[in-house]
Amino acid sequence: MLALRAALGRGLAGPGGAACSPFIQTARCYARPVRRKIKDIPSHLDDLPPTMLKKDYANVPIINSVDDVVRRLLSLEMASQKEKVKIKTQQLVEKVRRSPNDNGSFEVQVAMLTAKIRTYEEHLQKHPKDKNNRRRMLMDIDRRKKLLAYLRRARYDTFENTCKQLNIQYTLPPPYSRRITKRWRVKKAFCLKVFEEVRKMKAEERLKQRREWRARARAAKEKQAQCEGTPV
Numbered sequence: 001m002l003a004l005r006a007a008l009g010r011g012l013a014g015p016g017g018a019a020c021s022p023f024i025q026t027a028r029c030y031a032r033p034v035r036r037k038i039k040d041i042p043s044h045l046d047d048l049p050p051t052m053l054k055k056d057y058a059n060v061p062i063i064n065s066v067d068d069v070v071r072r073l074l075s076l077e078m079a080s081q082k083e084k085v086k087i088k089t090q091q092l093v094e095k096v097r098r099s100p101n102d103n104g105s106f107e108v109q110v111a112m113l114t115a116k117i118r119t120y121e122e123h124l125q126k127h128p129k130d131k132n133n134r135r136r137m138l139m140d141i142d143r144r145k146k147l148l149a150y151l152r153r154a155r156y157d158t159f160e161n162t163c164k165q166l167n168i169q170y171t172l173p174p175p176y177s178r179r180i181t182k183r184w185r186v187k188k189a190f191c192l193k194v195f196e197e198v199r200k201m202k203a204e205e206r207l208k209q210r211r212e213w214r215a216r217a218r219a220a221k222e223k224q225a226q227c228e229g230t231p232v
Contacts, residue, residue, distance in 0.1 A: 041125050044118045045084045050077040052087070089115040095165040106147050107162050113144040114166050149173070 057063055057074045066074075076084060092115055096107040120137035124130060148170055151159035163170050178184075 041122060043122050044115075045081075045088055048076055048084060048087060050075060052076045054079055054083055054087070085115060085119055092166060096162050106151050107158060110144055110147050110151075110162055110168075111166060113140050113147070114168065116140050117144065145173075 053063065053071075053074055054076065063071070063074070072078065076087070089112055092111040093108050096111050097103075098105055098107070102108060117137055117140050120133055120140070123133055124137065127133075148159065148163070148168070151162065152170070159170075162168070
């Protein structure tokens, strides 16, 4: 008994005492939360150099005469995610725009939507339960599909160049697609039921018409046989 108390005393000793026993160490670590390792997810902003200046300070004339510390503060090294996305969007727009003053063509809209979609994809890889941003991403994807479909139909060379410059893999939609909902199934079942009832109601009338047609055909055959059998 004394030996057990001494062992527990040594296990509960402070930093200056002896090391904790395995039993006490296991009990201490039992309720400790398990930390998940965050995987390094590749970002579409990794190709931006950290020495590049922000969008609002790139064309300032006195930017070359400032101190290195100030220049570092105005560079992308200290920039936020929103400022980096702005520069990335500008780079994608410069690849596909028709002229320096082109800010609203279909190609420019596709480039801006592509930057937003890739930002949403990167965010959802880290936070997969964010349904609001997932809904926004799907809406932007549908809008980009419509724009690309129009470019493919109207200006195929521009469509190919846009997909090549922005690294977009465009897949053709199916020839006919319909979303099956509960309302559509109920409506289809009701229409089939109405069709069967109408068919049953018209069955007697069709049978009567068939009998009349057969009687007429039989009478015509008998009349033709009589005409062929009579001597001239």
